[in-house]
Amino acid sequence: MGDLTRLPDGIAPVGLAAALPLDRIQEGLIDAFLASRKPNTVAAYRRDLEDFRAFVASRPEAAAYADSVDRVARELLALAPGQANALALGYRASLDARGLAPATINRRLAALRSLVQLGKTLGLVSWELEVENVDGVAYRDTRGPxxxxxxxxxxxxxxxxxxxxxxxxxxxxxxxxxxxxxxxxxxxxxxxxxxxxxxxxxxxxxxxxxxxxxxxxxxxxxxxxxxxxxxxxxxxxxxxxxxxxxxxxxxxxxxxxxxxxxxxxxxxxxxxxxxxxxxxxxxxxxxxxxxxxxxxxxxxxxxxxxxxxxxxxxxxxxxxxxxxxxxx
CATH class of the missing domain: 1.10.443.10 (Intergrase catalytic core)
Structure with a gap:
């Protein structure tokens, strides 16, 4: 996780999050999630979250609110724990069906878990994503030249x-x-x-x-x-x-x-x-x-x-x- 004491404008430090209106915390959620991370990490997380947004947009019942990563993140945290984990399980299955490498799948799942963990830290949810990583059986050749x-x-x-x-x-x-x-x-x-x-x-x-x-x-x-x-x-x-x-x-x-x-x-x-x-x-x-x-x-x-x-x-x-x- 990044340094949560350095949140963007409009978001208070962790200890003061409860004092802010819920909508203000939600609006700055993605900015808070990416705050203080290295540029390469920010770029990777943005790609991962955009991929999740595209997955959500492909579901007819959710397409209406999948117009941005920020909104998808807010809607994810608004779900009940079972619904959120079911959605994440479906996402993992779609990643696997696309033939992505285990390391890529696990990194994208880790981005979602970290986002939900931040929501829990800020008092937006009381639960965590429990979807496990896929087995890294396809670990690349480690021998080199x-x-x-x-x-x-x-x-x-x-x-x-x-x-x-x-x-x-x-x-x-x-x-x-x-x-x-x-x-x-x-x-x-x-x-x-x-x-x-x-x-x-x-x-x-x-x-x-x-x-x-x-x-x-x-x-x-x-x-x-x-x-x-x-x-x-x-x-x-x-x-x-x-x-x-x-x-x-x-x-x-x-x-x-x-x-x-x-x-x-x-x-x-x-x-x-x-x-x-x-x-x-x-x-x-x-x-x-x-x-x-x-x-x-x-x-x-x-x-x-x-x-x-x-x-x-x-x-x-x-x-x-x-x-x-x-x-x-």
């Missing part, structure tokens, strides 16, 4: 001696060697690097504060080389490069996706930035003989079950068990 594939990508980009080659080498190493997400990489400023301690202060997924990540020697050397080319002026650690080599604004996540995808394509490898993270976590499990605690710390997974998926895919535990069963 593999250690050899990553080494080939690094070797290829190092063949370039220009500023872009130096920059991209540092980026690929950060994505793999420290398992950073591309959003974590592009959000870095020069001030977030401590060369004396060899650490980067990264803003992890779902975190509100930066946390230090220690760089291996090879990664640190690649980053130091880029900073020598970049210069030590404040601002984004990684920026776009024009033909003259000058900075052209902060590098975007889309640009990082494109450069990794292009590097892989040149080698006949189909990959993306998160694939380098997958390869790193799998390598961490290999190097530690399946030490889940160490791998979870390295990957910065909040839920150990996520790390366990990597270990299952790495060792193909299901396949090994099937073989034992077949040979019994």
């Amino acid at each position: 593999g250690r050899d594939g990553v080494k080939a990508m690094i070797a290829q980009v190092q063949e370039r001696s220009d500023a872009k080659g130096v920059r991209d080498t540092a980026i690929v190493r950060l994505l793999h060697d420290t398992a950073l997400r591309r959003g974590e990489v592009v959000s870095l400023d020069l001030e977030h690097y401590d060369p004396a301690a060899a650490t980067l202060a990264i803003l992890g997924k779902g975190r509100s504060q930066r946390e230090p990540v220690t760089l291996p020697d090879a990664t640190r050397a690649a980053l130091d080389e880029w900073i020598e080319v970049r210069g030590r002026h404040p601002g984004p650690l990684f920026f776009r490069l024009d033909n003259a080599g000058a900075g052209g604004g902060r590098l975007t996540g889309a640009a990082v996706y494109q450069l990794v995808q292009a590097l892989g394509a040149d080698l006949g490898i189909r990959t993306r930035p998160h694939g380098l993270r997958h390869a790193a976590i799998t390598s961490a499990l290999d190097a530690t003989n399946g030490n889940l605690r160490a791998a979870q710390s390295f990957a910065r997974h909040r839920d150990p079950k996520v790390t366990m998926r990597y270990d299952d895919n790495r060792a193909d535990l299901a396949g090994q068990t099937a073989k034992l069963v077949a040979e019994d």
Whole structure:
């Protein structure tokens, strides 16, 4: 949830919500729900809530009030608990029928649950949505391009001696060697690097504060080389490069996706930035003989079950068990 003490104009802090007229609280519900969230999160939640609105609009009995996300949200909270959960169950079934990935379905259900939870916090309802997530059996391949594939990508980009080659080498190493997400990489400023301690202060997924990540020697050397080319002026650690080599604004996540995808394509490898993270976590499990605690710390997974998926895919535990069963 966002910081509910920073609600938009017209909405009082949580402790004073009951003192406001009900219609004023309802009118600002979506703004309150999105308040203080990161821009990418706001955009994702808006898409998810718009998808729910479209689902509601497809139902003849509800189409009359499905003209906006705000109104659909108010009407959802006006339902009885059983009606609201039945509606959410129907929505989950429609998402599944559309063939959406479990992660997408669960994110959209989480948006609805969070919205209702805010309504409960503000005293608009006394119930919660109890619709459960779908089973994430379709969890994507966690192996990535593999250690050899990553080494080939690094070797290829190092063949370039220009500023872009130096920059991209540092980026690929950060994505793999420290398992950073591309959003974590592009959000870095020069001030977030401590060369004396060899650490980067990264803003992890779902975190509100930066946390230090220690760089291996090879990664640190690649980053130091880029900073020598970049210069030590404040601002984004990684920026776009024009033909003259000058900075052209902060590098975007889309640009990082494109450069990794292009590097892989040149080698006949189909990959993306998160694939380098997958390869790193799998390598961490290999190097530690399946030490889940160490791998979870390295990957910065909040839920150990996520790390366990990597270990299952790495060792193909299901396949090994099937073989034992077949040979019994």
